[in-house]
Every structure is written in structure tokens, then in C-alpha cells.
Amino acid sequence: GLPVCECNKCYHGSDCSRLLHDCPADVDSGDPLFLEAYWQQQAASSAVVVSGWHRMTYSTNGKDYISIELEKHIRILHQAVGNAVTDGKFIVFGSGSAQLINALVYALSPSNASSSPASVVASVPYYPFYKKQTNLFETREYGWGGTTATWANASVSSATNVIEFVTSPNNPDGLFKQPVLGTSAVIFDYAYYWPHYSPILDPADEDVMLFTNSKISGHAGSRFGWAVIKDEGVYERTAKYLSLNTMGVSRDTHLRVLKLIKVMIAEKGGEGDIFEFGYRTLKARWSKLHELVSSSSRFSLQQHSAQHCNYFRAIRDPSPGNAPSRANEEEDHTYAWLKCEWKEDEDCHEALRKGSIISRAGALFEADSRYTRLSLIKTQDDFDLLLKRMQPLVSQEATAS
Numbered sequence: 001g002l003p004v005c006e007c008n009k010c011y012h013g014s015d016c017s018r019l020l021h022d023c024p025a026d027v028d029s030g031d032p033l034f035l036e037a038y039w040q041q042q043a044a045s046s047a048v049v050v051s052g053w054h055r056m057t058y059s060t061n062g063k064d065y066i067s068i069e070l071e072k073h074i075r076i077l078h079q080a081v082g083n084a085v086t087d088g089k090f091i092v093f094g095s096g097s098a099q100l101i102n103a104l105v106y107a108l109s110p111s112n113a114s115s116s117p118a119s120v121v122a123s124v125p126y127y128p129f130y131k132k133q134t135n136l137f138e139t140r141e142y143g144w145g146g147t148t149a150t151w152a153n154a155s156v157s158s159a160t161n162v163i164e165f166v167t168s169p170n171n172p173d174g175l176f177k178q179p180v181l182g183t184s185a186v187i188f189d190y191a192y193y194w195p196h197y198s199p200i201l202d203p204a205d206e207d208v209m210l211f212t213n214s215k216i217s218g219h220a221g222s223r224f225g226w227a228v229i230k231d232e233g234v235y236e237r238t239a240k241y242l243s244l245n246t247m248g249v250s251r252d253t254h255l256r257v258l259k260l261i262k263v264m265i266a267e268k269g270g271e272g273d274i275f276e277f278g279y280r281t282l283k284a285r286w287s288k289l290h291e292l293v294s295s296s297s298r299f300s301l302q303q304h305s306a307q308h309c310n311y312f313r314a315i316r317d318p319s320p321g322n323a324p325s326r327a328n329e330e331e332d333h334t335y336a337w338l339k340c341e342w343k344e345d346e347d348c349h350e351a352l353r354k355g356s357i358i359s360r361a362g363a364l365f366e367a368d369s370r371y372t373r374l375s376l377i378k379t380q381d382d383f384d385l386l387l388k389r390m391q392p393l394v395s396q397e398a399t400a401s
């Protein structure tokens with residue numbers, strides 16, 4: 001007989017078209033499955049076959065468990081997109097950028113035992129891993145120092161060891177961010193500084209920059225990220241951490257990511273441009289959600305202003321002075337940072353949960369509970385179900401306000 005396909009968990013029936021009555025829309029995680037449809041179009045060119053005897057060794061051809069070809073292609077990718085300057089800088093690989101969060105904190109902390117420990121900080125709302133990992137791995141050299149707001153009035157001198165995380169565009173609200181404590185060491189997390197999620201302005205040229213393949217190609221399960229580091233000492237301490245921690249990233253993952261990056265570079269500017277695909281998909285989702293949300297007073301969305309994107313400017317219209325805007329109205333982003341406006345919806349995450357929508361509560365980002373995050377980067381089914389569950393919520397009348 002015909003093979004039976006698996007339906008998304010909320011659908012059933014022979015063609016998976018019947019929605020289970022009370023199945024919730026799950027838009028909690030940032031799993032970038034919207035890119036699955038892209039790779040289905042690149043199925044043959046992106047395939048990797050590895051024989052049993054292949055790549056068995058601990059060694060790589062580059063230093064510090066780096067494959068030279070992969071490092072080279074990462075630099076080419078940044079150059080092609082124009083989002084970061086890598087010339088004259090070192091690159092390290094991590095098992096996801098998640099592994100590099102603590103590796104960089106370690107590397108930027110004082111190695112001198114007589115110095116006071118470094119305080120790791122971030123501005124609200126921030127990606128919770130920074131705090132969670134720092135608390136988990138806390139040592140004599142570093143610990144979580146709280147939010148930047150608590151430091152703003154303290155006198156932070158150059159003698160104070162502070163490591164500030166800056167995520168730009170930010171998870172969860174999508175805004176461009178700058179460091180706020182002038183004297184600190186800064187880790188710029190550029191997970192979302194790619195054309196699917198953000199206009200590309202100038203190439204970032206910071207001393208410590210973090211990237212993840214998870215949000216570029218969508219292969220979050222391959223667990224691959226990298227850091228671009230200016231200072232040799234910081235690079236060496238990061239490499240030492242990675243060597244003692246995991247002896248580098250899986251060589252199978254190197255091979256797979258190299259293939260994916262090669263496809264992304266080869267398809268750039270053409271029909272199969274992944275950034276164009278990603279942008280188009282998210283833009284369409286964003287406009288639908290925006291339209292629905294603005295039809296009522298119950299919710300509001302964090303807005304992002306339209307800006308020229310150098311990436312699309314270059315691939316769509318090479319003639320200067322005649323550059324189209326990346327978008328002419330509202331910008332898209334990875335996540336919708338939703339605010340509940342009604343008095344009775346003080347806990348926005350809970351208000352949505354009652355309407356069968358699983359979101360990520362603002363409190364997890366140390367933000368007000370009136371906020372919650374909706375992931376727009378999951379599958380089309382997940383997104384369609386979100387709209388369906390939102391519909392009745394926006395049409396309800398306020399009761400108490």
C-alpha cells in the first residue's frame with residue numbers, strides 16, 4: 001500500500017486536513033522550521049552522504065578542531081551577505097552558539113586570581129540563556145550580575161569587570177540594541193542579523209561576535225554556531241575552553257554545515273536565494289498577524305521601522321541611487337512581541353493559553369507579564385493555527401476595562 005505520512009500533531013485524516021478540535025497553537029519555541037520548505041526545493045543539491053570509514057578521526061585539518069574549508073566558507077558567507085567583518089579576526093566553532101555563550105564569558109573573565117569576578121549582564125528583555133548558563137557555570141571568575149538597569153546608576157569604572165550581552169536584533173522584541181554600560185566587555189549576539197529577519201545595515205565590526213547556523217539555514221538540530229573574535233588572547237582562552245569541554249564540534253556536523261553554506265552561497269541572488277525565501281515567508285506571516293491584531297484594541301505588537309537593506313539592495317538593484325526599500329511599511333521579525341492591552345489580561349501568556357495558544361511568557365525575559373512572545377518561524381501549519389486561535393480572541397469584547 002501507499003506509505004502513510006505523518007500529520008502535524010494537530011491534524012488527522014488521510015490527507016491530514018482535519019484539525020483536532022481543541023489542539024493548541026504552539027508558538028513557543030524558536031525552532032526555525034519555516035526553512036524546511038526551502039530545503040525541500042534544494043533536496044538533491046543539499047544532500048550529504050558519508051561512508052562508514054569517512055571522518056573517523058579526532059583531528060581536523062585546521063587548528064583547534066576547525067575544518068579549514070568550513071571556516072573559509074563562513075567568511076565568504078559573511079562577505080556575501082555583508083553583515084559582518086571577519087578580516088583579521090579569529091573564528092571558533094561551537095555546538096550551537098549556546099555552547100559559545102559560556103565559552104566567551106569564561107574567555108572574557110579575568111584570569112588573574114586577585115581581580116574581582118566579572119559580572120555578566122544584559123538589558124531587559126533578554127534571551128534567558130545568558131543568565132541561566134552563567135548561573136549554572138558560575139565560578140570564582142564570573143557570576144550573573146543582573147540587568148543593566150540595576151547598574152545604570154552605579155559608577156561603572158574601567159576597573160569594574162562587566163561582561164555585557166547585546167543581542168541585535170533582539171530576541172524577543174526584534175529591536176536593534178547597543179551596549180549601555182560603556183566600559184564593559186561586550187558579547188554581540190548576532191543570531192538574527194541575517195536578511196530573513198532584519199535589514200542589513202553596515203557590516204558589524206565588533207571585537208566579539210556570536211552567530212548561529214540554526215537561524216541561517218534552519219538546521220537547529222545540527223548544533224552549529226561560531227564566534228568571530230578580534231583579540232588573540234580572548235580567542236585562545238575560548239579555544240582552550242572548547243578543547244577541554246567537547247574537543248570541538250562533531251566533524252559530521254562540519255561536513256553537513258559546509259554543504260548547506262555552499263548551497264546558500266551558490267544560490268545567492270537567484271531564484272533559490274534562501275534570504276529572499278526567508279524574508280518573503282516571514283513578511284507574509286507578519287502582515288497577516290499585524291492585520292489581525294490591529295483589528296482590535298486587545299493586543300498590540302512591537303513595531304519595527306522600515307530601513308534600507310544593503311543585502312537586497314545589492315541583489316535586486318545594483319544601480320546606486322535607485323535602491324528599493326526592503327519594505328515599504330512594517331518590518332517583519334522572527335518573533336512577535338505581543339502586549340495585552342486590556343486591564344484584565346495582566347498575564348498575557350495566560351490570556352492566550354485560555355484561547356489555546358502556547359506562547360513564551362514575558363516574565364522569562366524578565367519583562368512585564370503583559371508581554372508574551374509568539375514564534376513566527378515554525379511551520380506553516382503552526383502559523384495558520386496561530387491565526388485561527390487568535391481570531392476569536394481579537395473579536396471578544398472587553399469585559400472589565
Ligand code: PMP
Nearest residue numbers: 096097098127171191212214225
Ligand atoms: N542566541 C540567541 C539570541 C538565540 O535566540 C538563540 C536560539 N534561540 C541562540 C543564541 C542559541 O542558538 P543555537 O544554540 O541553536 O545556536
